[in-house]
Amino acid sequence: MSTGNGNVLLNDFARLWADIGPDVLAATSAVGESGWYVLGREVSEFEREFAAYSHVDHVVGCASGLDAIELGLRSLGLQPGDKVLTTPMSAFATTLAIVRAGGVPVFCDTDQNGLLDLDRAEQAFERDAQLRHCVPVHLYGHVLDLDRLEALQRRYQLRIVEDMAQAVGGHWRSRSVGSVGQVSATSFYPTKNLGALGDGGAVLTSDAGVDAACRRLRDYGQSAKYIHDVIGLNSRLDELQAALLRRALLPRLPKFTQRRREIAQAYLQGITNAKVRPLAPPAESASVWHLFPVLVDASQRTAFCDHLRARGVGSGLHYPVLIPDQKALLNTSFEVIGELDNARVLAAGQVSLPIHPYLDAAEVARVLAAVNDWS
């Protein structure tokens, strides 16, 4: 089946629907017939099933990945003005959640592949005793060094919220993503590896106190009906989205991840153009390849994307503006530690190639041909 006018798309929702449509309609009927639309059985069953898949004790469904990070930080006791170390190279939501939770973002540079540089992070924790919270991001689906992260957590008594919105199902050696942070946060935005047909997110934790705190916070801060203990928000995962996730999407996730990995291997082996450098994960990182990022010379990026488009190949930029350079932060306090040289190179020269699970072999070959004959 061909969609998107014969172009190779970054995401192909027509093919997704052709596959999952019947399961989605059945799930929708089940919710409709139940007559229960908010915080019912579908949400609690999905939370249980997703916790098992993710090797954590508790999952709390919420309205978005942004909210999941905020709920996570607040449940760890973040106080207004507390500093939070994070990366300048991510979706803006990572930092927005820190600011919304009352934290002061502290940025340090990434490594040359775009992941938070844990050497620099360690220097920051060493120098600043007030910096004891961290929101690391498993960018592109590449899992950060979890052994190292855990060592930092122990040494500096860190409270960590892992942003795993791009890395659901990923591993570092045999450790699951989300297993080091006291809390992890993910998103079910439609383009994510586990995407709903609308917005959604989840907090993952094995700490019963964090679980209880997040359940309160997502539901107006209620501890019991009409009893409000804290200033919460309305951030509930819909029954409908939970039903689609557990009945149509989560069962397909292992197959989706496998296909993403096959495509990534084909690209890693097949890209021979010396002007195009794949941003590969560390060898111990079993990436789930949310994106397939490459780096080209900044002065030629537009020409590269134009060339791909002329060959019918879509592309994206993740992300072209560093978070501390965003206008929204102009009147917000934040800190930048050292220079952000690696992140700046990526912001200026990174390009994402198509890698969704419905890409077929002919399309993978087309992407490779377009990349390799660019000069």
Ligand SMILES: *Cc1c(COP(=O)(O)O)cnc(C)c1O
């Ligand atoms: C998508 C994403 C978010 C935000 O998730 P939403 O559900 O869109 O709020 C946060 N962090 C990262 C790394 C993301 O990719």
